[in-house]
Amino acid sequence: MGAWITRLAAYRPTLERSDLLARSGAVMGFVFVAASWLYLFPIMGGPLWHHALAWALVMVLAVCFATLMRTDLWPLRLVIVVGLIALSELLAGASYRQDSDSLLLAHSLLIGATSTVALSLRGSWQSAAYTALLAVLVFGHTITTSIQHRLGPTTFLILVGFWLIMLAIRHTAPRALDIFLRDQAVKAESVAAQAVVRDRSSAAAQDARHLHDTVLRGLTLLARGGAGLAPQDFRSMFAAGAYDDDGPGLRSTGTLTESTMADGRPAALRGGGGVAVVESSTATDVASWLKARAREHSRNGFTVDVFGEGGTLPPDVLLAVADAAGECMVNAARHAGSDHVDVLISRTGPVVSVLVSDAGRGFDPGSLPAESFGVRHSVVERMAHVGGSARLLSTPGRGTTVVLEVEAA
Amino acid sequence: MSRLFPDVPGATAGPLFLSRGILVGASLILWTFSAITQVGSFDGSSPDHSGFTAVALDLIGCCAAFLASAPTTPRRQLPYVRLLWLATSITSGVMTAQGVTLASGYLALAFNVMLGTALVFLVCMRWDLMGFMLLSAANSVLSSFYYATTPRFGSGEGLLIFFITLIPGLLGALFVVGIRSRMEEQFARHSAQALTALNQHADTRSSAHTEELSATHQQIQELFERAARSEGRPLTPGLAEEAQWLASRLRAQLMVAHSGNWLTEALVLAGLDSTASVTAQPDLLQRITQAQRPAFLAVTMLLLKPIPDGPRQGSGQPGMVHVYVEPHVDDQLLITWRVTGLNPNRCTPALWSEVESLGAPRVHSDPGGASIIVHVKAPRLW
Numbered sequence: 001m002g003a004w005i006t007r008l009a010a011y012r013p014t015l016e017r018s019d020l021l022a023r024s025g026a027v028m029g030f031v032f033v034a035a036s037w038l039y040l041f042p043i044m045g046g047p048l049w050h051h052a053l054a055w056a057l058v059m060v061l062a063v064c065f066a067t068l069m070r071t072d073l074w075p076l077r078l079v080i081v082v083g084l085i086a087l088s089e090l091l092a093g094a095s096y097r098q099d100s101d102s103l104l105l106a107h108s109l110l111i112g113a114t115s116t117v118a119l120s121l122r123g124s125w126q127s128a129a130y131t132a133l134l135a136v137l138v139f140g141h142t143i144t145t146s147i148q149h150r151l152g153p154t155t156f157l158i159l160v161g162f163w164l165i166m167l168a169i170r171h172t173a174p175r176a177l178d179i180f181l182r183d184q185a186v187k188a189e190s191v192a193a194q195a196v197v198r199d200r201s202s203a204a205a206q207d208a209r210h211l212h213d214t215v216l217r218g219l220t221l222l223a224r225g226g227a228g229l230a231p232q233d234f235r236s237m238f239a240a241g242a243y244d245d246d247g248p249g250l251r252s253t254g255t256l257t258e259s260t261m262a263d264g265r266p267a268a269l270r271g272g273g274g275v276a277v278v279e280s281s282t283a284t285d286v287a288s289w290l291k292a293r294a295r296e297h298s299r300n301g302f303t304v305d306v307f308g309e310g311g312t313l314p315p316d317v318l319l320a321v322a323d324a325a326g327e328c329m330v331n332a333a334r335h336a337g338s339d340h341v342d343v344l345i346s347r348t349g350p351v352v353s354v355l356v357s358d359a360g361r362g363f364d365p366g367s368l369p370a371e372s373f374g375v376r377h378s379v380v381e382r383m384a385h386v387g388g389s390a391r392l393l394s395t396p397g398r399g400t401t402v403v404l405e406v407e408a409a
Numbered sequence: 410m411s412r413l414f415p416d417v418p419g420a421t422a423g424p425l426f427l428s429r430g431i432l433v434g435a436s437l438i439l440w441t442f443s444a445i446t447q448v449g450s451f452d453g454s455s456p457d458h459s460g461f462t463a464v465a466l467d468l469i470g471c472c473a474a475f476l477a478s479a480p481t482t483p484r485r486q487l488p489y490v491r492l493l494w495l496a497t498s499i500t501s502g503v504m505t506a507q508g509v510t511l512a513s514g515y516l517a518l519a520f521n522v523m524l525g526t527a528l529v530f531l532v533c534m535r536w537d538l539m540g541f542m543l544l545s546a547a548n549s550v551l552s553s554f555y556y557a558t559t560p561r562f563g564s565g566e567g568l569l570i571f572f573i574t575l576i577p578g579l580l581g582a583l584f585v586v587g588i589r590s591r592m593e594e595q596f597a598r599h600s601a602q603a604l605t606a607l608n609q610h611a612d613t614r615s616s617a618h619t620e621e622l623s624a625t626h627q628q629i630q631e632l633f634e635r636a637a638r639s640e641g642r643p644l645t646p647g648l649a650e651e652a653q654w655l656a657s658r659l660r661a662q663l664m665v666a667h668s669g670n671w672l673t674e675a676l677v678l679a680g681l682d683s684t685a686s687v688t689a690q691p692d693l694l695q696r697i698t699q700a701q702r703p704a705f706l707a708v709t710m711l712l713l714k715p716i717p718d719g720p721r722q723g724s725g726q727p728g729m730v731h732v733y734v735e736p737h738v739d740d741q742l743l744i745t746w747r748v749t750g751l752n753p754n755r756c757t758p759a760l761w762s763e764v765e766s767l768g769a770p771r772v773h774s775d776p777g778g779a780s781i782i783v784h785v786k787a788p789r790l791w
Contacts, residue, residue: 188599
């Protein structure tokens, strides 16, 4: 059987969208035949050969519908139509016919199942003529039997409804399917484009933060003649390799943890003049890290005090919070005109909050220039990158508070 | 269940079925036949007020179903429209069943339940699969109930009607599962292909900038080495000047790298930048959350890509798309897609489903095209 079907399938016309419709028609036809058969056969009367023939017809129809899943060759459609007509006649003979009988509804649905062959209609005059011929056959039989048995228009109307609906499906479905597939393709492309841009932007922002917090800060110090740096700090800061990461723009889209903690251990920043130098540390709680940053940034009369406890955080989140808070300290030292910063750590449930406050000159957050890397990238985006948030509260003349929040889980 | 509802953008937002046009056509055909049998009295019954009322209720039910399946109907109104349809369907079914006698009315009831079965598809067009299956089963039970109240009701007839009305629902569910499965596969395949192509494109585009940045980085390394060799002695003015120049250059290069915005970048990658113009401050675009961005981009790209041509050649060709993002009250942004030559009625359900995932859309049409406007909640960055 399988080889026979495969051989038949080899002769089928070129595959089109309508093949999908023909297959759907095969499923629908099979279901309606099975439902009508299950309802009508148990009450079927007549001689034994009627029963045997009805069984045989149902088997043939089942095979035809199964074959229709692979090919819709014209003889197959003819066999289906003739088989359905014959089966309806056999089953109709077993029952009495009148318009208000529910059995007639089952017969009508059985005849109506012939309309599924309309789904194999193709865009050629031969196909149209052949489908019209099958329609004439079905409608001719229905009208004839209706007249013969003095029936009303029930079956005829149901048949007309079935054929109209199937022709509407045949006409509309291919384009609807094309549009549907096109929409899916566009959506897939948009998701891919957004993902690529997001990953690239994230990597670029990570590079930018890294360069801003290390290289750019070092360059600024050099441009000022290295003022304020002790000789040993100066040497360690600019020693060969201290800034030599993979180089800007050459890093992959790896996480912050991967790029800054190559040895797999938590890292803390040490050094002078606000320049980040990676050092290993085993501490994993927020307070220890922020106290280390406070020591790092307290110099030349500028002091940072840290209060409170925040518990532990995942390494990448901890590093982001410490880096963002460190950047806030640097900004306060540079721009606030204040010589002191308070850092308050608190934890409410899973949320860890870090407030970095100064009583300096303050500013209008809305007027922050777009090229302000320090706040935008090194604080806000850094926190967003690990799922946290940063809020900037400042008024000219009344100091600045930056609220960093992140969930521990 | 996850197989039935794949994690594909827009998959759960509908539409559930491919073509609303087919369902509308089928419903109209069935309503016509239902009206003919109710009013035409083919089986000898005399038309009465209840018959006319049932026909009118069926028409109201059809309108409610059309409304429930319309892509532009606000989603919050859909439950009420569905309830309206259910009420009209039950009333019409009961009235039609009351008109059934031993000799007549059976045909009218048959068409009434067939119409109800077809309208279930339309009503659930923008619902989910579970809702559709639930309503199909409810419709089958109700149909059986109508038959059970008729004087001709005999053993097995209610069951027949139950199964006959349940079959389309089962076929519909089978169809949805099949299509969803194909969609999931196709989406995964398209995404993988697009990712590969777009990554290559992005590599090509960013290579010049990366090389430039690498050259600067190399110069900075050399400068730092020279600074380290100074052993803390006072730096020469030349070295400080060079540091100043390199800092300016590096800052400029970083600014260039961040001068674009994610929407324009994505459109450039997809090769659609020539027909799209984005007017928005980068800050405002950044405020749009990562969760909202795929839908925003999908809407823009769906408007930019042509709809496959049908018999009306060229009618689906889009014009220029202008995207405006403006600040609005209460941390909201106002997004406007202005498309020249667009007929909003020809937009696909997928587009409306994506727009609706951003917010409730408003549409303005004029002779030159159409504008789709949506308010998006986008909190400030700080």
